[in-house]
Amino acid sequence: LVSLxxxxxxxxxxxxxxxxxxxxxxxxxxxxxxxLPALNPNIYSLRNQKLK
Incomplete structure (x- = not known):
């Protein structure tokens, strides 16, 4: 996301x-x-699922 x-x-x-x-x-x-702002919540939710 940052690189994009x-x-x-x-x-x-x-x-x-x-x-x-x-x-x-x-x-x-x-x-x-x-x-990019629309993708931001999706990426954070995927990251939070990975941490669980």
Whole structure:
């Protein structure tokens, strides 16, 4: 989860400006702001089940 978050952030800041695509920017921003927070409770619940 952390690596996915860092990789999307790095992609946004390190991509060349001349390859800017509005659709690609939208996909990356949705991934970073919707998908990652939605995955967070699932990962923690799996971790808690593993500890039991």
């Amino acid at each position: 978050s860092i990789s999307t952030s790095m992609f946004v800041y390190l991509k060349p400006p001349f390859t800017s695509s509005p659709l690609l920017d939208l996909v990356v921003s949705v991934l970073h702001s919707v998908v």
